[in-house]
Amino acid sequence: MLTTPLNDEHVSLAATFTDFGGWNMPVRYGSDLDEHHAVRNSAGLFDISHMGELRIVGEEATKFLDKVLVSDISKLSVGQAKYTMICSQDAGIIDDLIVYKMDTEDYLVVANASNRHAVLVAMQDMADYGFKVDIFDETEDWALVAIQGPKAKDILGMLVDVDLGELKYYSIAKANLEGVPVLLARTGYTGEDGFEIFIPVLECVSIWRKLLAAGGTDLLPCGLAARDTLRLEAGMPLYGHELARTLTPFEANLGRVVAFDKGDFNSKTELLKVSSQPLEIKLFGIKGEGKRAARADYEIFLPGGENAIGKVTSGVLSPTLGYPIAMAYLKADLDLGTGTKLEADVRGTRVPYEVVKLPFYKAER
Amino acid sequence: MANPENLQYTKEHEWVLVDGDVATVGITQYAADALGEIVYVDLPKPGSSTSYMKICGEIESTKSVGELYAPMDGEVIEANSALGASPEAINQDPYGAGWLIKIKYTQLPELLTAAEYAAITGE
Numbered sequence: 001m002l003t004t005p006l007n008d009e010h011v012s013l014a015a016t017f018t019d020f021g022g023w024n025m026p027v028r029y030g031s032d033l034d035e036h037h038a039v040r041n042s043a044g045l046f047d048i049s050h051m052g053e054l055r056i057v058g059e060e061a062t063k064f065l066d067k068v069l070v071s072d073i074s075k076l077s078v079g080q081a082k083y084t085m086i087c088s089q090d091a092g093i094i095d096d097l098i099v100y101k102m103d104t105e106d107y108l109v110v111a112n113a114s115n116r117h118a119v120l121v122a123m124q125d126m127a128d129y130g131f132k133v134d135i136f137d138e139t140e141d142w143a144l145v146a147i148q149g150p151k152a153k154d155i156l157g158m159l160v161d162v163d164l165g166e167l168k169y170y171s172i173a174k175a176n177l178e179g180v181p182v183l184l185a186r187t188g189y190t191g192e193d194g195f196e197i198f199i200p201v202l203e204c205v206s207i208w209r210k211l212l213a214a215g216g217t218d219l220l221p222c223g224l225a226a227r228d229t230l231r232l233e234a235g236m237p238l239y240g241h242e243l244a245r246t247l248t249p250f251e252a253n254l255g256r257v258v259a260f261d262k263g264d265f266n267s268k269t270e271l272l273k274v275s276s277q278p279l280e281i282k283l284f285g286i287k288g289e290g291k292r293a294a295r296a297d298y299e300i301f302l303p304g305g306e307n308a309i310g311k312v313t314s315g316v317l318s319p320t321l322g323y324p325i326a327m328a329y330l331k332a333d334l335d336l337g338t339g340t341k342l343e344a345d346v347r348g349t350r351v352p353y354e355v356v357k358l359p360f361y362k363a364e365r
Numbered sequence: 366m367a368n369p370e371n372l373q374y375t376k377e378h379e380w381v382l383v384d385g386d387v388a389t390v391g392i393t394q395y396a397a398d399a400l401g402e403i404v405y406v407d408l409p410k411p412g413s414s415t416s417y418m419k420i421c422g423e424i425e426s427t428k429s430v431g432e433l434y435a436p437m438d439g440e441v442i443e444a445n446s447a448l449g450a451s452p453e454a455i456n457q458d459p460y461g462a463g464w465l466i467k468i469k470y471t472q473l474p475e476l477l478t479a480a481e482y483a484a485i486t487g488e
Contacts, residue, residue, distance in 0.1 A: 016398070031456070032427055033402045225401060225428050291405040293425070316427055317404045347423070347430070 004049035005143050005201045009208055013221055021113030023050035025224050032225035036319045039190050039230055040363075043149035044222035045211055048189075052116030053142050053198070054109040054123070058133035061105040068126040068266055069099065070249065072259035076101040081170040081187055084257050085249055086122055087267035091274050092245040093252065095119050096237065098187060100172045108172075108183070108198075110144075112239045126266060143204030147211060147219070148194030148230075150363075155215040156195055160184065164195070178210055189227060191234025192363050232314050232325065235285060235359030241296060241313040242283055242327055248274050251329070253283045253358075279332035281310060285358040286342060288324035288351055293317045294344035300328050300353065301343045309334060312344065318360060325360045326353070367479075368393060369460055374482035377418070377434040380460060381476055388473070390436055391464040392424065392455065395486045401426040403452045408433070408444040408466055415439050417474055422465070424455065439470035 002023045010017070015026035026047065028035060038044045056065060065073040071084035080101050086094045095115035100108040111119045116139060123135050147156055157164050161176040162184065172185040183198035199207050212219060228238070237243050242252055248271070249258050258271055288294060294315045299308035315326030326344070330336055340355040372380040378396035382389040397403065405425040415421050415435035422433035444466050448454060455463035477485070 016401075027428070028401060031402050033404070033453075036427075229427055291425075292407070293405075295430070317425070319404075319427065 002050070004047055005204050006047045006049060006145075006208055009205060010047065010221075015221075015223060018224065020224055021050060023113055025050055026221075028223040028225045029221045032223065032229070033319050035220050035222040035226035036229050038220040039149040039192055039222060039226065040320055041150070043147060043151040043155055043194075043215055043219045044190075044226065045208070045215070045219055046146040046148065046222050046227055047143070047208070048146050048196070048227075049143045049204075050113040051139075051144050052111035052113060052119065053138045053144070054111060054116070054120065055136040055138045056107040056109060056123070056133060057105060057136070058131070059105055060132040061107055064127065064131040064133040065099065065107060065109075066262060066265060067131070068123055069097070070258045070265065070267065070271065071099075072262040073099060073101075073107075074262070078103055079171050079173060081172055081185060083170075085254070086119055087249065087271060088122070088245065089267055089270060091248045091267055091270040093239075093243045093247055093249060094122055094245065096239060096243055096254075100183075100185060102172070102183075108138075115239060141201060143199045143201050143208075144196060145199060145204070145208060145211070146188055146190075146194060146196045148188045148190040149192050151215070151218050152192070152194040155211065155219055156184075156197075158214050159210060167195075169193075177207055180207060182207070189234075189236055190230040191236070191359060191361055192230075228314075229316050229319055232316055232327070233318055233320055233359065233361035235327070237283070237327070238314060247329075250275055251279055251281055251283065281329045282332040283313070284310075284328055284330050284336060285356050285360060286326050286328055286344075286353045287321075287356045287360065288326070288344060288353045290351065291317055291324070292346045292349070292351055293324035294326050294346050294351065294353065299345045300330060301345065301350070302334075303341050303343055303352075305343070308345075309342075320361050324351075324353075327358075368395075368482055370479045372460065372479065373476035374479065375434070375436045375476060376485060377436070378486075379434065379436050381436050383473065386469055387442065388437060388439070388468050388470050389464050390466050390468060391459055392431075392433070393482070393486075394459050396431065397456045397459045397463070400424060400431050401428050403455045406448045406452050406455070406465070408448070409441045411441050411443055413441050415441060415468055417472075433465065435468070436476070437468060437470045437474055438472050439468040441466050442469050443467040
């Protein structure tokens, strides 16, 4: 199994580990609920070095990314980030990505750990059509650490030479962190303000320790358990749950990332076709009563209904809200407006649920 | 964490404290740690009967659902109602405040000693 360059830090912090996308990753250090609440109320530090970093450079880098991704990359300015997707010829989602424009023809693309190779292959296939572009897998060159929560800016601000107030949401800048050149992005996967820090591998242990020391009791190291409950409350999809090769961006409620007006691109023909047809299933947010959470793969029914109208993709008892929340793919032709009553089959018992708007939780800004 | 010597154990990571014809049952620290932070418990109601190694309740953490196996035949005489409001007691004090149910048993199966249980969990 792959380990991140911060693995020894996690071991010394007595983390519990799990296999995630082939990586040995910390699930929690102490209490995952404490870690969750730390990010909502103070700050949390995550090692997300399992994420794939792909570098796309060359005189046709922009043109190439516009061909291989679904969004309009030519509209990005240097320092800007964009949430986007790479889709297959049949409109299925290969991965969801963040593209950072580092320079005029220099992009950093962050992919999910489990999809890194699929993204590389899809990109290489497209590059073989003669684009003047080089694709480098820099995953093992970077440690990636996320500091998230309302106090993240103040803690990180103590250690960097840039004014974090100037770094806008979904942008990236070079910075000096205690003498180490890093990339600072104001992005995250928790629904809170925060930063993702790309650190050269050799320097990452000292920076991880310096961040924890600077944060003191305001900053908890957080594992994947808290990361999952945080992103779910924020209504953010997770590949393998809400996103898959067999699903389209439109079913996932992410049609907005597809830019049909940008000219031809790899998956355009099929994406246009599916966007013009009625959807069979669509992603919904639902909330339940009581404390019993419907989890992934549990079936959803109309009240008293015999046949399932869909399935949960992620579900948990929301630590922030105190009631069960879930995302579920449900039949799209049932007019399931906000407030529509549903039932979840929770291990043989029908539990009341209802349709709600996503996200479940939104930070005050 | 050491498993208390005065308790007996099952392979399903439960502990049992026998006192006369009543057994108090909980889950071990090992099981609580493996489940993660416990957020909900569904325990059998007093008066319901239990059958050896049949599922009689559920213990849910943020990340997973664990099943509670009845360690013996008998009748539930009390369930720890305090866990409804504070299920985290199972993580914090599994052998004390985190106890789950009391069973008036009809037959005691063979149970494990602390050392035998420790051998199962590799501790």
